[in-house]
Amino acid sequence: GAGVSQTPSNKVTEKGKYVELRCDPISGHTALYWYRQSLGQGPEFLIYFQGTGAADDSGLPNDRFFAVRPEGSVSTLKIQRTERGDSAVYLCASSSSGGANEQFFGPGTRLTVL
Amino acid sequence: KQEVTQIPAALSVPEGENLVLNCSFTDSAIYNLQWFRQDPGKGLTSLLLIQSSQREQTSGRLNASLDKSSGRSTLYIAASQPGDSATYLCAVYLGGSRLTFGEGTQLTVNP
Numbered sequence: 001g002a003g004v005s006q007t008p009s010n011k012v013t014e015k016g017k018y019v020e021l022r023c024d025p026i027s028g029h030t031a032l033y034w035y036r037q038s039l040g041q042g043p044e045f046l047i048y049f050q051g052t053g054a055a056d057d058s059g060l061p062n063d064r065f066f067a068v069r070p071e072g073s074v075s076t077l078k079i080q081r082t083e084r085g086d087s088a089v090y091l092c093a094s095s096s097s098g099g100a101n102e103q104f105f106g107p108g109t110r111l112t113v114l
Numbered sequence: 115k116q117e118v119t120q121i122p123a124a125l126s127v128p129e130g131e132n133l134v135l136n137c138s139f140t141d142s143a144i145y146n147l148q149w150f151r152q153d154p155g156k157g158l159t160s161l162l163l164i165q166s167s168q169r170e171q172t173s174g175r176l177n178a179s180l181d182k183s184s185g186r187s188t189l190y191i192a193a194s195q196p197g198d199s200a201t202y203l204c205a206v207y208l209g210g211s212r213l214t215f216g217e218g219t220q221l222t223v224n225p
Binding site for chain 1: 118145146148150155156157158159160163165203205207209210211212213214215216217218
């Protein structure tokens with residue numbers, strides 16, 4: 001596709017449930033990033049993939065959060081036992097090869113945990 | 115720890131006015147700085163990327179400058195239009211993996 005796509009655009013779930021958020025990066029981009037944005041704040045880094053491997057997962061808040069990118073393209077962010085504090089917009093970005101290259105963002109998934 | 119601050123937090127101007135948005139960062143050892151635009155309920159649109167070796171970048175009515183030594187960047191918008199209304203975010207890249215973002219400036223351009 002022409003840009004980064006994310007599905008679903010909105011997700012409402014109940015506390016304690018499991019959710020998966022999907023990111024489809026720009027074709028050919030080897031680097032993929034997940035960020036989380038709370039209302040009125042700038043995005044905060046969660047995890048960075050270079051190819052299939054997580055090169056930096058130091059931004060994941062706790063072990064309820066996990067992300068995969070098994071074929072080096074699409075990535076899925078997984079959140080177990082969701083809490084109300086997980087409510088935020090989850091943004092995905094990709095860049096051609098990581099490093100100082102420009103990052104291009106998707107439209108985000110708005111997660112609401114009731 | 116790198117901190118990025120954007121001033122003002124919100125700005126309202128009449129159409130046609132030239133305006134400046136400010137971004138400051140605490141660690142001057144950045145590789146690049148990006149300015150983004152975010153419309154309500156939407157993702158981020160990259161506006162300008164300034165490499166550490168550059169002092170400014172221009173795209174249409176937008177001009178971004180970078181002064182690494184003082185830890186500052188400005189985004190200049192000429193002849194503002196109502197369609198420029200959005201939140202503007204700056205982000206710095208220090209190496210490794212992540213961008214570090216400011217909290218943004220919410221701009222309203224009134225017709």
